[in-house]
Amino acid sequence: MSSRTNYHLDHLQYLETEAIHIMREVAGEFERPALLFSGGKDSICLLRLAEKAFRPSDIPMPLLNVDTGHHFPELNTFRDHRAAQLGARLIVRKVEDAIANGIATPTEGETSRNRLQIPTLLAAIEEFRFDCLIGGARRDEEKARAKERFFSFRDSFGQWDPKNQRPEIWNLYNTRVNSGEHMRAFPISNWTEMDVWEYIKREQLEVPSIYFTHPRQCVRRSGQWLPVSELAPPKPSETVRELNVRVRTIGDIISTGMIESPADDVDDILTEIAAARITERAARADDRSAEAAMEDRKKAGYF
């Protein structure tokens, strides 16, 4: 914002001021908000936007993360490091604990933790009586998200009703909820994957190392390179290969496809995205299962 002529905002500055406005609406309108921080690239941008919205004051809300127990370890290390750096309060709620307490119940043979993080999250909302969660979802990620509002209402069961969303006119957000209901706010709804990386570059933001190329043992499964880990050991029929890979989007370690890439810095990533021929979420096995996979999870209370 230092040097400028003729009062022009470029696209990133426009997206930034829109997001800061939403951050401040949350702080101004809710009593007990929290910010969902996973350590992934989108929530990294959210944290910088929160700094821009609220500094020199403390960020007026805690950070919340639901740990599925299947996270990449690098992600959790980064999450803790960044929270400490900001002097922010970080609340972590674990799917393991939710299972132990009977809050979440895995079905026989269920390996994905996608479904199980929903009750874990809703229990955390109840425990802290959060009335608004700020999340890093973007509309360009997925078709069902393309129809979600900046302020997305959740009923007392945490459910999203896509057919009955509040119309969102101008930048006048209806933030009202009754006790027990809550709101999800998505300040970077209008950002694309490219915008996120351009912002990371402009703001010189740290990101977890797994976004950059590194050698890793992988197996080929359903057309993707899946990382070999204790949670996902190779099947007898599979050949383990060590490849130079990175992640484009981060889900659980058992379902995140790695992409072969030499990208070693943010400029490389920007070049790679510009030339990419598949979408970011194509690397997420959880979204590939059914055309309406995300819609179904969101209705049930997913992020």
Place this chain on the structure above:
Amino acid sequence: MSLTARTPASPAEPETQTTGSHPGTTTLLPDDPAPIREHAARPANAPAAPATTARHPTNHLAAPSGDATEKGPVAPVDLLRFNTCGSVDDGKSTLIGRLLYDSKSLMEDQLEALERSADLTGGGQINLANLTDGLRAEREQGITIDVAYRYFATPRRKFIIADTPGHTQYTRNMVTGASTANLSIVLVDARSGVIEQSRRHTAIASLLRIPHLVVAVNKMDLVDWSQERFEEIRADFEKFLPRLDIQDVKFIPISALGGDNVVSLSDKTPWYTGPSLLGHLETVHIASDRNLQGLRLPVQWVNRPNRPDDPALHDFRGVSGQLAGGVVQRGQQVVVLPSGITTRVKAIHTYDGEVEEAFCPQSVTLLLEHDIDISRGQMIVGLDDLPGAGTELSAKLCWMHPRALTAGRKLLLKHTSLTTQAIVSAITHRIDVTSLEPGDAPDGLALNDLGEIRLRTATPLIYDGYKTNRQTGAFILIDPASHATLAAGMLLPPKALVRPDEDGDFVI
């Protein structure tokens, strides 16, 4: 720093930010053929070459921004927001699919998903509409039921599209999608011409004061690319335009299905001399649409670090908000409304340092010279261009709820950062949405009705007419019990402005 953290090596210079934003342009070759129908042969998803007025694909990079990746100062990439509207079968979603496809913004997995659904339901024909119809019910019924947002970029601009449904019963979604748009595309089917829906959508665009309108006459292939038919539709349209309030209207003959005149110009319309649709979207001048007249800063949040031990911060008391109009300068005299206290801007704080001035729509934190009582819902304004203030208001309204509005109803009203109680004292009249002419409203305003109302608020609003300022002139109505968003309101100009009394105090 921990092993798991990485930070970009060097600070980004302003110039490299711009060029860096489109590294993909380097992959464009001067003889890049466009539009390429065979997606397997496309050069990745490099942003499309600027769509120029050139009829020959080889001229694509002759446009000024074609060398955006070369050295030297280039204009920063800005953002254009537009919405598309039309009736059910006018081909909105097909047009958006076409823009994404031809500008190479579609990815292989999206195309594969399209092809899969084409095999299932479309008899092998790819249905571009499936790209935007994201919810299951929409795919099953072949309709669009909610506003969908889509994103694409060319070397010249980034675009946000709001795809808004054309069914009458979903007008509230069109108002939603249009409220933030710089430009509106009204699709007209060349065979049926201007119908009530076209007039309705144009009227709503006018009411919402979208500065630019494009009338895309679609399905020109089905009228044999007839110039006569195109001119006939234009003449029909122009008959009711004078009653509306739209400055800039462009007519473009297209075929969304075939891509003619969408990204590049078609040889089937040699009689058409204007730009392609994308060419127009890339070049339409939007910089002057922003409101730089009259400083307006609605207070969103008071920034008060609670650090008595920190000498640099223990005095810090900032007023945070997004400028809703005008420019603010350090040292400028301002007045806080509705309290009427005059003070000066001591400093303009941002996370990136203090600045000398800031402008709409930047988000800033102002430090004021006097320690005055100030809170969310108040507004800081400049002295040279004062707003109106009051509790008795007149407004145009789009009613968005199944339960009709009747006079006497008590509601919540949100205007900038202020939420207050309001009572609808009278429904003056209903507005005919196809002509914008006033009519009777004996039963109040029903879902999707437009009308004019009078309101009384519990707290005075500090406002401008919607014509003057799209932000300080707008409000929404909320049901105090169900919390449903009921209506979008546009304030009529204030009858009197805030004025200082003989002591120089502002009392309203």
